[in-house]
Amino acid sequence: MTIRVRFAPSPTGYLHIGGARTALFNWLFARNKKGVFVLRIEDTDEARSTEESTAQILRSMEWLGMNWDEGPFLQSDHKAKHQQYAAQLVRQGRAYQCYCSPEELETRRKEMMAKKLPPKYNGQCRALSAEQKKKFEQEGRQPVIRFRMPDSGVTKINDLVKGPIQFDNSLLDDFVILKSSGVPVYNFAVVCDDHDMAITHVIRGDDHISNTPRQIMLYQAFGWELPEFAHIPMILGPDGARLSKRHGAAALDEYIQQGYLPEAIMNYLVLLGWATEDSQQIFSVSEMIEKFSLERCAKNAAIFDPEKLKWLNGEYIRHKLLPENLVRLGKKFLVEKKLIDENTDLEYINQVISLERERIKTIGELPELVDFFFMEKVELADDKAQKTLAKPNVKEILAKVAAGLSSAQDFSVAGLEQTVRQLCETNNYKTGEVFHPVRVAVSGRTTGPGLFDMLSVLGRERVLARIKQTVERL
């Protein structure tokens, strides 16, 4: 039998780190089992659902490379079907119209609470006669449809991640499946859709565990075959609370904008709640697919660690990203910051970006590190730079270096290094005494790529101009 799974986000915001991880586990499971991955947008909450969110979620999924085989389906398109299913349950006597008003329910709930009883629905509309219903409707009451829960027995789940879980049926009340507006309630819509889409494995966050017994009751009432359930743990913020906006970047989009790579994010996400026996850290997508299994999923919630994600992203930039792709991505950020435009020499851009490969952890860090390559005047970045130039003999040293470089015929990295080192020796300068001021003179800062790499890329003209500029200011 073909395995079928689905990812079913609500379009009430951006795709979340947590949502992305749920999607990933579903996707990996489907790909690993050569199954089908269905995408369904759960937009029954009309008030909060937006089309922008849907578009945003789809874009994020595509960006991560999680392709779906069917969909995206909109749950709202199945409303009529859901209503038919609800009517079917009413006909079968498994559901009934309830005319209790929200106010009445609230009053009763408070009474129950006051008596320290669990505030469940009292089942008072379970057996209304036709006349009673008619009377209510004449009063202008619109019924909801409630599912008739059994009064006893236990519902068992054999969760693929958590193991066996039991719920006492008597604790659950007759829950609403169709609101008076005719809109299906989440627990009902999910079951209908999962059945209609022939979902075999429901893989979702463990915040849905408590919903599962209700859903199972529905499957059984319809006589439908149960899917397997796998509840994966939540992702929490650094403070241990459920990950949300207030934890800073919880939306995938923000990571895209900061210059994270999809492969790195996928890799980080798979490590959150899943591991191989050898604790392997770096996984290519195909490796994840090959090795993924629900049995090896963790049961406990995981705290999202932006630092480790950053490290992984650096790894991917250094070791996995093709040089031409680094340049391509880097260019976008440089254009955005207006450091380059279509007139900027391409080869120069390539060389500049390549110089920072080992130093950046996100592509977004690039512009501020290389801005001086594209600016006419060198600005001193900080006090340290100032101090370096304030040291004795700097003026004289820079003048000598300028002279040496203007006549140097070899402007390659190795050639430059030889020239400058020789200059140090002839004049009896310590290398540091020379290297540091030169660095500051051409870049305005005390840190950066190797000095000779920098000089070589900048080229003779820029180097000499900048040294001259600096000397004049001293």
Added chain:
RNA sequence: GGCGCCAUCGUCUAAUUGGUUAGGACGCUGCCCUCUCAAGGCAGAGCUUACGGGUUCGAGUCCCGUUGGCGCCA
């Protein structure tokens, strides 16, 4: 309030399914390399496995309780 899930270094996790000194990764500290910053290499600190009982020759692993965190239902 009821019900449910969970509990190994600060964080993510591993542990041959009950059998050595609890392993790896991020982060942190130090050293090496070195023109700086990174990268890389090496080393170190950090977990009496939440706590308390029990079963057992033997428990991170099984059972019970407690505490705590999270979630669901309102």
